[in-house]
Amino acid sequence: DVKVTQSSRYLVKRTGEKVFLECVQDMDHENMFWYRQDPGLGLRLIYFSYDVKMKEKGDIPEGYSVSREKKERFSLILESASTNQTSMYLCASKTGGTGELFFGEGSRLTVL
Amino acid sequence: AQRVTQPEKLLSVFKGAPVELKCNYSYSGSPELFWYVQYSRQRLQLLLRHISRESIKGFTADLNKGETSFHLKKPFAQEEDSAMYYCALSKSPGNTGKLIFGQGTTLQVKP
Numbered sequence: 001d002v003k004v005t006q007s008s009r010y011l012v013k014r015t016g017e018k019v020f021l022e023c024v025q026d027m028d029h030e031n032m033f034w035y036r037q038d039p040g041l042g043l044r045l046i047y048f049s050y051d052v053k054m055k056e057k058g059d060i061p062e063g064y065s066v067s068r069e070k071k072e073r074f075s076l077i078l079e080s081a082s083t084n085q086t087s088m089y090l091c092a093s094k095t096g097g098t099g100e101l102f103f104g105e106g107s108r109l110t111v112l
Numbered sequence: 113a114q115r116v117t118q119p120e121k122l123l124s125v126f127k128g129a130p131v132e133l134k135c136n137y138s139y140s141g142s143p144e145l146f147w148y149v150q151y152s153r154q155r156l157q158l159l160l161r162h163i164s165r166e167s168i169k170g171f172t173a174d175l176n177k178g179e180t181s182f183h184l185k186k187p188f189a190q191e192e193d194s195a196m197y198y199c200a201l202s203k204s205p206g207n208t209g210k211l212i213f214g215q216g217t218t219l220q221v222k223p
Contacts, residue, residue, distance in 0.1 A: 004155075031209050033209050033210075035213075039216075040121070040215055041215060042116075042118075042198055042213035042214050042215045042216050043156075043198065043200075043211070043213040044213070045210060045211065045212075048209060048210060058210070059212075090156065092209065094209045100158040100161070101148075101158065101209050101211070102157075103155045103156040103157065104155060105155050106155070
């Protein structure tokens with residue numbers, strides 16, 4: 001059973017703080033993703049990674065960066081958090097090709 | 113532009129009634145479409161994909177290229193079907209992780 005684990009379920013940060021969201025998967029998947037989930041907007045792709053140290057921008061990368069130093073771990077970084085980054089963040093992973101996405105439980109971030 | 117539209121924010125039906133969650137897409141190539149579901153307090157998970165042409169939990173979805181639709185249907189709704197449903201379109205053929213999601217539809221099945 002694939003497990004995608006997001007280390008922080010709830011975070012509260014202040015404007016301007018640097019924020020790290022961590023995600024670990026245990027199924028040796030090549031591809032990992034960060035999505036943002038907002039009511040009325042659905043999910044939007046922030047960044048994805050198709051291999052260690054490889055990354056590609058998604059649809060809304062502004063204000064975010066990512067790090068993938070090990071295959072199982074994919075981190076989302078908010079260099080300077082802003083209130084409009086208050087959201088639910090979902091990490092996902094999959095094998096290459098047409099496999100299904102496996103999601104984590106989400107990290108709800110509030111920026112004050 | 114690539115886009116997925118779910119026109120209904122909330123769909124409320126009684127148990128045993130038929131259900132149709134609407135999904136329309138805009139895509140210039142040959143689309144790969146999915147339905148993902150999120151039950152209360154559970155993680156988002158794949159329900160079905162159009163290439164499989166299978167029925168999952170009694171749900172089916174047919175790709176209609178002429179109408180650019182991929183509506184999700186179930187003949188008799190059950191209370192356990194209550195959840196948030198997302199229609200999604202793959203941006204890259206062959207890599208089905210880069211998805212464009214619709215806005216989501218909350219299905220509420222009343223007893």
